[in-house]
Amino acid sequence: MVAVGTYIAGRLVFRDGFEDAGWQWGKPGHYVYAFGLALFLWAFSRIVEQLLGIYEAPKDVNITTILAEFLLSFTITLIPAFSEEFGWRGYLLPRLFTRYSTRYALLLHGFITWVWHLPVVVVMGTQLGGNPLISVPLIMLISLIPTIMHAVVFAYIWSSTQSLAVATVYHAAFDEVRDSIEGTVGLGPLSQNWQMLILTILGIALLWKAKWKVKSRKVLD
Incomplete structure (x- = not known):
């Protein structure tokens, strides 16, 4: 739906096109860094x-099982992943750059992506157990920053590689x-919190x- 909405906006509503979306393949090293960060x-x-010994894996799981599951799901996920990148980074962010300062545009586009994912966040909050009136706002607050x-990290990857x-x-x-x-060996408490900590630090640093790399473009009202 992000891609559909973006296409409608760029072709039918604002008619400002997608020339600055980032239609380049990038360098091989860029993909190595992308996988390395993940x-x-x-x-x-x-x-x-x-x-x-913080979180032990099941005895019957091996690396082949993990790789097979990853390759299948990764291939399928490329489609919705492109949809979001096309909408948030390829279309929304360049237009925010023309209207606001770089930092404000980055924060605003990040907030919009958080709002888009709120249904998932709410479901996660209800799955925590206890009173959803407490758990849902709590998980929303924890996930915000x-x-x-x-989103800033995503934006930097897109901006630096074009x-x-x-x-x-x-x-x-x-x-x-x-x-x-x-889905195979499970994620323990360190795994679940490590990525939030690193991404928060990395995002703030960036x-x-x-x-x-902010390209100037004509603003269409």
């Missing part, structure tokens, strides 16, 4: 949990490294220090 966020912390900062393809691969890798591990 593995660092999920697999690294899971390995640490296993080595320290990490989600916005992760490639929707690289951003899409990172998006799919992030989701499916997580889901493949969770927001504060990174040099952003």
Whole structure:
């Protein structure tokens, strides 16, 4: 639906096109970094949990099972991942850059992506147990800053590579490294909190220090 809405906006409503969306493949190294970051966020912390005995994996699961599940789900997830990257980074963000300061545009686009994911966040809150009037607002509050900062990370990947393809691969890798591990060996408390901590720190650092490739374009009212 993100891609459909974006296409309608760019072709039928505002008619400003998608020339600045990032129609480049990027360099091979970009994809290595994209996969590396996804593995660092999920697999690294899971390995640490296993080595320290914090969260033990089931005895009947092996690396082949994890890889097979990842490859299948990663291939399928490329489609919705591209949809979001096309909408949030390829279309929304360049237009926010023309109206607001770089930092404000990044934060605003991150907040919008958080709002888009609120149905998932609400479901997570109801699954925590207890009173949903407490658990749902709590999980919403906890997810707000990490989600916005992760959007900044997504934006930097897209901006620095000028490639929707690289951003899409990172998006799919992030989701499916997580889901493949969770569906096979499980995610312990370190794994679940590690990625939020790292993404928050990384997002703040990029927001504060990174040099952003912002293209000037005509604003259509």
